[in-house]
Amino acid sequence: MTEGRFPEGFLWGVATAAYQIEGAVAEDGRGESIWDRFSHTPGKVYQGHTGDVACDHYHRYRADVEEMARLGVGAYRFSVAWPRIFPQGRGQANPKGLDFYRRLIDALRERGIVPVVTLYHWDLPQALQERGGWAHRDTAYRFADYAAYLFDRLDEAVPYWITQNEPFVVAILGHVTGEHAPGLQDPMAGFRAAHHLLLSHALALQAYREGGRRHGRIGITLNLSPVEPAGDDPEDEAAARRLDGLLNRWFLDPLFRGAYPSDMVAHFAGLGLPLPEPPQEEMRAIAAPIDFLGVNYYSRQLVRHEPGEPLMAMRQVEGPLPKTAMGWEVYPEGLRRLLERLRHEYTGELPILITENGAAFDDAVSPDGAVHDPARVAYLRDHLLAVSRAIDDGVPVRGYFLWSLMDNFEWAHGYSKRFGVLYVDFDTQARIWKDSAHWYRRVIEANAVVD
Numbered sequence: 001m002t003e004g005r006f007p008e009g010f011l012w013g014v015a016t017a018a019y020q021i022e023g024a025v026a027e028d029g030r031g032e033s034i035w036d037r038f039s040h041t042p043g044k045v046y047q048g049h050t051g052d053v054a055c056d057h058y059h060r061y062r063a064d065v066e067e068m069a070r071l072g073v074g075a076y077r078f079s080v081a082w083p084r085i086f087p088q089g090r091g092q093a094n095p096k097g098l099d100f101y102r103r104l105i106d107a108l109r110e111r112g113i114v115p116v117v118t119l120y121h122w123d124l125p126q127a128l129q130e131r132g133g134w135a136h137r138d139t140a141y142r143f144a145d146y147a148a149y150l151f152d153r154l155d156e157a158v159p160y161w162i163t164q165n166e167p168f169v170v171a172i173l174g175h176v177t178g179e180h181a182p183g184l185q186d187p188m189a190g191f192r193a194a195h196h197l198l199l200s201h202a203l204a205l206q207a208y209r210e211g212g213r214r215h216g217r218i219g220i221t222l223n224l225s226p227v228e229p230a231g232d233d234p235e236d237e238a239a240a241r242r243l244d245g246l247l248n249r250w251f252l253d254p255l256f257r258g259a260y261p262s263d264m265v266a267h268f269a270g271l272g273l274p275l276p277e278p279p280q281e282e283m284r285a286i287a288a289p290i291d292f293l294g295v296n297y298y299s300r301q302l303v304r305h306e307p308g309e310p311l312m313a314m315r316q317v318e319g320p321l322p323k324t325a326m327g328w329e330v331y332p333e334g335l336r337r338l339l340e341r342l343r344h345e346y347t348g349e350l351p352i353l354i355t356e357n358g359a360a361f362d363d364a365v366s367p368d369g370a371v372h373d374p375a376r377v378a379y380l381r382d383h384l385l386a387v388s389r390a391i392d393d394g395v396p397v398r399g400y401f402l403w404s405l406m407d408n409f410e411w412a413h414g415y416s417k418r419f420g421v422l423y424v425d426f427d428t429q430a431r432i433w434k435d436s437a438h439w440y441r442r443v444i445e446a447n448a449v450v451d
C-alpha cells in the first residue's frame, strides 16, 4: 500500500456524543443525567456553560445527517442518552426516548450511513448516581438491562455497538480528580467505578452474545496514550511506567489478559489502597472476546517523578511539541507507535477502530464567511498518515472516526473548545464548513490522504 492510501472498504466516519450535541434535556420524557446536575453546579464548567441546548441536535438531526452525507462518511458514531431510554436509569422505559434514536438511525440508513452506537458516553441517569453510581456494583447490572433493552429493539439496524466510552476518564476524572461528573475526589470510589465499568461491559457483552439473533459487532472504546518520561532519570522512567499502568494497562490487561496489572495492584496496596480481589468469574467475563477494540487517541503524556503526589508519585509536564487549544501536544507518531504496541502486546489480529481522533483550535469565521483551520487539517493529515503506516505494517485498523462532526459541549470546558470540522454558531445554530471539512470530504472520496 502506498503511504497515505487506505484499504478498500475502510470505514470513514465522524463521532459525537449525546450530552455534547443533543440539547432538549427535558424533552419527551428524558430524565436528569449526572452531567445535567454537574454542569448546573456553579464553578464546575467554564462560565457556567451547560448542555441544555448544545447543538440542538435533538431537533436538527435531519439537517446534521445531510451534512454527514455531504461529507461522504460511511459511518456515524453517536451515543444513546441512557436517561432518554430509562429516565430513572431502570424500571419504566420511555418510548419517546427510543423513538428519537429510531428516527436518527432511519435518517442515517436512508443516506447509506452505518450507525455505530455507543451505549455509554458519560451521561449516567442522576437517579442511579443517587444510589451510588458507578462506585456501586448494582449500576453495572442496570447498565446490562439498558443495553439488552436496546439490543432487542435496535440490533437489526445497528452493525456496531460500543459498550463504554473511556472508562479511565469516567473513573478517574469523575471519581478521583473531580474534574468531571459526578465530581468526586475519592480514589477508592475511582477504583470501584473502574471495575464496575469493566463489569458493565462484560455483562452487556454477555447479553449481546446470549441474545441469539445478534447481527452486529460489539466492542469497547478506550482512551489510550503513549506515556513517556520527561527526562532520562530512572525515577522519571518509573513514573511513566506507573501512569502507563493506570491510563492504559489498568483497562487493557483485564480486557485482554483477565487480570489487573500486578505492578499497579502492588503499588496501590503499598499506598494503603488494598483493592479488593475481584471475583475470578468477573475477570473471566471482562476478558470475554470482543469483535473490535475502539481506540480514542489525542496525544501523549509526558511525566516526571513527583514524590509528593500521593497516588502516583508523578506529575504531567508540558512537552516541547506544538500544541492544540487543549494544550495537548501534536504527536502523530504516538498514534502509530500505540497501534503497533496494541497489536504486539494485546490485540493481535483483532480489528481496531480509531473511534476518536481530532483537535481543538481557536477557530473563527473569516470576513469571507469561511473558517480557515490549517492547523486542524495538518493535525488530521499527519495522524491519518500515522494510521496508514500502521496499517502498512500489518495493524488491522478498519476505520477512523474524526472527533468531531461539529463544535459541541466540551465537558468542563463548555463551548470554549472547538473540535468540529463544522463550525457551530451557538447563537444561531448555523453550521459552517471549516476548511478541514472540505479536506476530509476529499480524503474520504479518494480513500487516501490528500494535500
Ligand SMILES: N=[N+]=NCCCCNC(=O)[C@@H]1[C@H]2[C@H](O)[C@@H](O)[C@H](O)[C@@H](CO)[C@@H]12
Binding pocket: 017, 020, 165, 166, 169, 223, 225, 296, 298, 299, 300, 301, 328, 356, 403, 410, 411, 419
Ligand atoms: N493530555 N492529554 N490528552 C488526552 C486526554 C484525553 C482525555 N479526554 C478524552 O479522551 C476526550 C474524549 C471524549 O470521548 C470526548 O467526549 C471529548 O469531547 C474528547 C475531546 O476532549 C475526548
